[in-house]
Amino acid sequence: xxxxxxxxxxxxxxxxxxxxxxxxxxxxxxxxxxxxxxxxxxxxxxxxxxxxxxxxxxxxxxxxxxxxxxxxxxxxxxxxxxxxxxxxxxxxxxxxxxxxxxxxxxxxxxxxxxxxxxxxxxxxxxxxxxxxxxxxxxxxxxxxxxxxxxxxx
Amino acid sequence: xxxxxxxxxxxxxxxxxxxxxxxxxxxxxxxxxxxxxxxxxxxxxxxxxxxxxxxxxxxxxxxxxxxxxxxxxxxxxxxxxxxxxxxxxxxxxxxxxxxxxxxxxxxxxxxxxxxxxxxxxxxxxxxxxxxxxxxxxxxxxxxxxxxxxxxxxxxxxxxxxxxxxxxxxxxxxxxxxxxxxxxxxxxxxxxxxxxxxxxxxxxxxxxxxxxxxxxxxxxxxxxxxxxxxxxxxxxxxxxxxxxxxxxxxxxxxxxxxxxxxxxxxxxxxx
Numbered sequence: 173x174x175x176x177x178x179x180x181x182x183x184x185x186x187x188x189x190x191x192x193x194x195x196x197x198x199x200x201x202x203x204x205x206x207x208x209x210x211x212x213x214x215x216x217x218x219x220x221x222x223x224x225x226x227x228x229x230x231x232x233x234x235x236x237x238x239x240x241x242x243x244x245x246x247x248x249x250x251x252x253x254x255x256x257x258x259x260x261x262x263x264x265x266x267x268x269x270x271x272x273x274x275x276x277x278x279x280x281x282x283x284x285x286x287x288x289x290x291x292x293x294x295x296x297x298x299x300x301x302x303x304x305x306x307x308x309x310x311x312x313x314x315x316x317x318x319x320x321x322x323x324x325x
Numbered sequence: 326x327x328x329x330x331x332x333x334x335x336x337x338x339x340x341x342x343x344x345x346x347x348x349x350x351x352x353x354x355x356x357x358x359x360x361x362x363x364x365x366x367x368x369x370x371x372x373x374x375x376x377x378x379x380x381x382x383x384x385x386x387x388x389x390x391x392x393x394x395x396x397x398x399x400x401x402x403x404x405x406x407x408x409x410x411x412x413x414x415x416x417x418x419x420x421x422x423x424x425x426x427x428x429x430x431x432x433x434x435x436x437x438x439x440x441x442x443x444x445x446x447x448x449x450x451x452x453x454x455x456x457x458x459x460x461x462x463x464x465x466x467x468x469x470x471x472x473x474x475x476x477x478x479x480x481x482x483x484x485x486x487x488x489x490x491x492x493x494x495x496x497x498x499x500x501x502x503x504x505x506x507x508x509x510x511x512x513x514x515x516x517x518x519x520x521x522x523x524x525x526x527x528x529x530x531x532x533x534x535x536x537x538x539x540x541x542x543x544x545x546x547x548x549x550x551x552x553x554x555x556x557x558x559x560x561x562x563x564x565x566x567x568x569x570x571x572x573x574x575x576x577x578x579x580x581x582x583x584x585x586x587x588x589x590x591x592x593x594x595x
Contacts, residue, residue, distance in 0.1 A: 202332030206339045213343035217350035232364050232371070239375050246382065280427065305375060306428060308383035312390040312420050315383065315427045 235301045238273065238322040241266045242305050251275075251318055252309040254283040260290055272325050279316030281309070298323050369584040376435065376579060377590065380428060384573070385594040387424060391417040392446065396595050398569050401475075403450050404560045405457055407467075409551040414463030418443045436578040449591065451570045453563050460548075467557060469547040474522065476501035476562035477547060479540060483508050483555045485532040490514040495526035495542075501562070504540060506530045522547070571595040 241263070245251050250262045259275060267273055276289040294300060300323045307316045388394070393413030397404040425437045441447060447458040455471030469477070477500070487508035495502075498521025507513045520526045520542065528540040538555055541548045549557055563569065572591040580587045 199332045202336055206332075206336035209336070210339045210343040213340070213347050217343070217347040219350075229360070229364060232367055235368060235371060239371065243375070243378070246379065280423075303372060303375065306379040306383050306431075308386040308424065310386055310390065312387045312424075315424060317431050 231299065231301060234271075234322060235303060237268070237271070238301055238303055238320055239305075241273065242275075242303070242318060242320050246305060246307050246318070249310055251277065251307050252314070252316070254281045254288055254314070254316070256288050256290060259288075263290065270325050272323055274321045276319045277307070277316045279307075279314060281314035281316060294321055295323055366584055366586070369581050369586050373579050373581065373586060373588065376432065377577065377588070380435070380437075380577060381593050383424060383428075384421075384592050387417075387420050388594050391420050393417070394446070394448075396448070396571055398571070398595060401565060401569075402560055402562050403457075403569055403571070404558070405448070405467075406556070406558045409465045409467065409549075409555050409557055411459070411463055417446075417462075434580050436580070438576045438578075442573050442576060447574055448571050448594075449574060450561070450563075451572055451591075452567050453565060453569070455561065455563075457559070457561075465551045467549040467559070469549075469559065469561065470545065472522075472545045473563065474500065474545075474561050475564050476503070476560075477522075477542075478503045478505075478560040478562070479549065480505045480558035480560075481507070481530060481538050481551075481555055482558075483530070483532060483537055483551075483553065485534065485537065485553070486510055487512040487514055487537075488531045488533060490516055490528065490530040492516045492518055492526060492528045496521040496524035498522065498524070502526065502528075502542065504528050504530070506538065508532065 242251075244266060245259070245262055248262070250258055253259070254277065263273060263275065272292055274290055274292040274294060276287070278287045280286065300321050302319065302321045304320070305318045307318055308314070391413060393407055393411045395404075395406040421439055421443055425439050428435055428437060444462060445458045445460070446462045447456050449456050450471075453471065453473050455469065455474060458468050458470070460466035460468060481504070483506070485508055487506050490504065490506055492502075492504075495518060498519060500520055500522050502516075502518055502520045502522075504516040505513070506515075514530065516528050518526075522542055522545050524543065526542040528542075530538040532553075535552075537552050539548075539550045539552075541550070549559070551557070570593055572593040575589055575591055577592050578587070578589045
């Protein structure tokens with residue numbers, strides 16, 4: 173009798189232990205699945221976020237800075253000297269220290285066969301803004317198209 | 326095997342959180358795309374403005390260098406000075422045509438219409454909307470058209486003796502009309518009256534050979550006609566607190582069809 177009770181008791185605790193193990197197993201399985209699901213979704217979310225580009229309004233401000241510099245050089249008649257040295261000198265005075273600019277001018281003037289450019293090289297590894305402007309010499313003898321390129325040093 | 330309710334709720338809760346983060350990521354991407362479109366349009370408008378102002382500056386340089394017309398603007402007056410007939414019409418028109426061709430060749434999205442400008446050189450005084458023009462540029466007649474002129478001061482210099490000048494057939498009004506004529510050997514005469522510019526008023530300046538200059542004012546249009554050669558100096562007074570400018574009429578068209586941006590505008594020269 174005692175033996176059968178003990179055997180019965182043992183089988184009950186065995187069942188309880190087995191049930192707990194199964195619960196823990198299921199719980200771990202659900203945790204793993206949840207972590208896997210959440211990680212996947214977060215990775216997709218970060219992928220979408222990373223596709224956002226840099227602030228485009230900041231680039232617009234750089235363009236406006238370039239426009240202002242070229243306009244000042246036009247109204248001070250520096251560009252219509254068609255002299256690269258004079259253009260370099262004023263450009264060095266106007267350009268902020270962390271920016272670089274290249275200027276080309278082509279037109280109906282006689283200096284250098286109607287084409288001059290400053291000696292900077294365009295970088296290949298960063299964002300460059302570009303613009304252009306029409307210029308006319310003060311005595312109306314020559315016209316030109318100024319193209320300018322500006323980038324962060 | 327019983328499913329653990331707590332585990333299910335935990336899974337669902339975390340999934341919901343992750344979906345919220347994903348939605349935020351997609352929203353951020355959508356807004357940045359919209360920002361880029363806005364900046365692209367602003368970029369185009371900026372470039373259009375820069376092109377417009379540089380073309381205007383070019384036309385201003387040509388006008389000052391080649392037209393033979395001197396313009397001075399103060400707070401409330403605009404002053405024009407030129408010789409009649411204006412001998413610069415040929416070189417002025419040639420230079421204007423060259424510049425038009427140069428701009429349109431280098432910027433295909435720009436169209437310039439200079440027909441009226443080359444024929445009459447109409448100079449519109451803004452914001453008063455008064456026009457100083459020539460019947461035919463290079464001819465002997467100037468026209469000043471428009472209402473709102475407070476005073477006309479016309480100075481004429483001719484290369485013969487002045488024998489007399491008079492004003493007739495005028496209606497009294499609130500507009501000052503002053504005419505000063507200077508000839509050779511110190512001869513001169515003055516006419517000054519307050520007139521109504523909407524009604525007829527005629528001024529004649531006579532030289533040795535008869536009538537030399539006539540100034541006809543009617544219906545707010547003043548016609549200054551020179552029979553021989555003369556230097557005409559016209560000062561127009563305005564009652565305005567806004568800055569006065571000079572521009573050519575609607576002659577400049579800039580079009581960026583890809584961005585849906587287009588302007589047709591006058592050309593500000595002073």
